[in-house]
Amino acid sequence: MTRPGLILSLVFAFPAFCPAGAEGVRPVDPGLYSITTEIETETQDPGTGTLTGTWTEPYSGAACLEGEASQRVRPETFADTRCTFSNVRPDPYGEAFDLYCVFPEGLLSGSGTLAVDPTRPTEFREAFTLRGTGLVASQRVTIKGRRVGACRLAGQ
Numbered sequence: 001m002t003r004p005g006l007i008l009s010l011v012f013a014f015p016a017f018c019p020a021g022a023e024g025v026r027p028v029d030p031g032l033y034s035i036t037t038e039i040e041t042e043t044q045d046p047g048t049g050t051l052t053g054t055w056t057e058p059y060s061g062a063a064c065l066e067g068e069a070s071q072r073v074r075p076e077t078f079a080d081t082r083c084t085f086s087n088v089r090p091d092p093y094g095e096a097f098d099l100y101c102v103f104p105e106g107l108l109s110g111s112g113t114l115a116v117d118p119t120r121p122t123e124f125r126e127a128f129t130l131r132g133t134g135l136v137a138s139q140r141v142t143i144k145g146r147r148v149g150a151c152r153l154a155g156q
Contacts, residue, residue: 025094025114027071029121032152033145035061035078044137051137064151073124075099075114078143093117099128106134112141122147 037059043052063078065071075085075097083101090096094115101108112128126143130136 025073025124026116026118026121027068028065028073028116028124028145029147030066030071030151031064031122031147032149033063033065034148035063036144037061037078038142040140042137042139043135046134049137062148063145065145066151073114073116073126073145075112075126075128078126078145079141091115094124097128099130101130103136105136106132108132108136108139 038056039059040054040056042054044050045052063070065073075088075095076083079085079099080101082103083099085097085099087098088095091113094113096111096113098111099109108130109132110128110130112126114124114126116124124145126141128141130139130141132138
């Protein structure tokens, strides 16, 4: 096999060894998902950069993920609407991405990952870290989804 032919065959063989390499995050199984979000925030004195506090806030909710579009979770699906995602790219277990968020406390930017384990398509995990130069020094955000049952129609 010629060198160009070998390289071309490796390109086509790579996605077989890296399931997310070709299409990003695989769809989750349909159903009702428990969504938990944990945000760890560090504040700082903007003038000196000295850390002034740290706290963690948990949030929880639920989402019905039925249909092809909603079963393909994206980085922005459960994130704050004040955040903008870019440079979304395949990574070994799902997708990696960059983002920035415009909050009243200032502009925060960072990067993260979103993953669905192919052996456990009833769960997903998203994690990203944001950094800023204003009052908020950093935020570490973890969003987890776990299927808890079937979706119920209104009135059932």
